[in-house]
Structures are given as C-alpha cells and as structure tokens.
Amino acid sequence: MLARFYSDARGRVAGPGAADYMRGMSETQTAAPLLPILIYPDLVLRKHARPVTPADADEVRRLVPSMFATMYKAPGIGLAANQIGSLLRVIVVDVAPKDEQNPIALINPEIIAQSAETATQEEGCLSIPELYAEVTRPARVKVRYQDLGGVKKEIEADGLLSACLQHEIDHLNGVLFVDYLSALKRNMLLRKLAKAQKR
Numbered sequence: 001m002l003a004r005f006y007s008d009a010r011g012r013v014a015g016p017g018a019a020d021y022m023r024g025m026s027e028t029q030t031a032a033p034l035l036p037i038l039i040y041p042d043l044v045l046r047k048h049a050r051p052v053t054p055a056d057a058d059e060v061r062r063l064v065p066s067m068f069a070t071m072y073k074a075p076g077i078g079l080a081a082n083q084i085g086s087l088l089r090v091i092v093v094d095v096a097p098k099d100e101q102n103p104i105a106l107i108n109p110e111i112i113a114q115s116a117e118t119a120t121q122e123e124g125c126l127s128i129p130e131l132y133a134e135v136t137r138p139a140r141v142k143v144r145y146q147d148l149g150g151v152k153k154e155i156e157a158d159g160l161l162s163a164c165l166q167h168e169i170d171h172l173n174g175v176l177f178v179d180y181l182s183a184l185k186r187n188m189l190l191r192k193l194a195k196a197q198k199r
C-alpha cells in the first residue's frame with residue numbers, strides 16, 4: 001500500500017518479545033534482491049494466495065527480505081506476496097514515519113476481529129501506480145499471524161496500520177482497493193492508469 005499521510009499510524013504487537021522477531025532484518029533487507037512488482041491488470045493480483053506451511057520455510061526466508069527491500073525502494077508501506085508473483089500468504093508492512101523503521105512480516109495473516117466503526121483513508125497501491133482514492137474500512141482490526149519463527153502472534157491496529165493490514169490481506173484474497181469504489185469512480189481511475197501505461 002501507498003499512503004501520503006503518516007500522521008495517525010498506531011499499532012502494537014501483543015505478546016512477549018514482540019520486537020525481537022525482526023532483529024537483524026534491517027541488514028538483510030537492504031542487501032536482498034529487489035523483485036519486480038506486478039502491475040494491474042496482471043492476473044496474479046486476482047489470485048487467492050495459499051497458506052504457508054512448514055515446508056515453505058526456506059522460500060519464506062528468502063522472500064521476506066526481498067519483499068521488504070522492494071517495498072522500501074518503491075517506496076511503499078505494505079506489500080503482499082501476490083504483488084511480486086508469489087502465491088504464499090505473506091505480507092510485509094511498515095507504517096513508521098519517515099526516518100524510522102517498524103518492519104512487520106506477517107505469515108498467514110487473518111483478521112479475527114474488526115470494529116463496527118469505520119474510517120476512511122486515502123489509499124494507493126504499488127500495483128496500481130500513481131492512483132489514489134478514499135477507501136472506507138473498519139476502523140480497527142485484530143490480526144492473527146505467524147512471525148518468521150513460526151510463533152503465533154496477534155496485532156491490534158487502528159489508523160493507517162489498520163487500513164494497511166486490511167489492504168495487504170485483501171491482496172492475498174485477490175482483492176484490490178479499487179474494488180471498494182463505485183463502478184464509476186473505479187472505471188475513471190483505471191482509464192487513467194491505462195492511459196498512463198501507454199505513455
């Protein structure tokens with residue numbers, strides 16, 4: 001996900017040692033190879049990613065640093081595996097303000113609770129370049145996931161992190177932020193994108 005506003009990002013990881021699991025990631029993520037980001041209307045973006053199993057451990061360890069490197073380079077605040085052509089349920093997010101880092105890799109993320117209250121954020125997507133639109137989603141979510149060590153964790157999020165997690169988990173289900181817009185607004189945006197791609 002892309003976002004032009006960083007001011008209201010809040011979130012916390014529940015459980016002991018929550019900050020530990022990404023230790024060492026900042027060195028690897030800068031050295032990891034960048035991956036090409038698939039651009040709409042690539043059909044992989046519409047595919048349902050499959051759950052990660054222990055047999056995927058090596059692939060995930062290889063993938064995640066590259067996903068972070070690719071996301072930071074873009075720059076974006078979230079990236080889902082579909083966007084770089086992998087169909088594993090893996091997302092990476094970092095909504096920390098510029099000059100700070102708070103990378104979180106989520107394996108098999110699922111929303112287990114959401115608020116009835118909604119919030120509207122302007123969203124963009126690395127796979128739908130340079131287009132932004134306001135999207136209304138549940139204001140707060142609780143997400144269960146596994147960290148890179150396979151440990152089950154939960155994260156409660158509101159603000160930008162909440163929108164970002166929902167946006168990225170949507171990707172794993174083949175859903176794009178433009179799907180939330182009215183047909184009129186969506187067609188307008190996608191026509192703009194098609195025009196830009198011809199240039």
Ligand SMILES: [Zn+2]
Pocket residue numbers: 001002124125126127167171
């Ligand atoms: Zn996106």
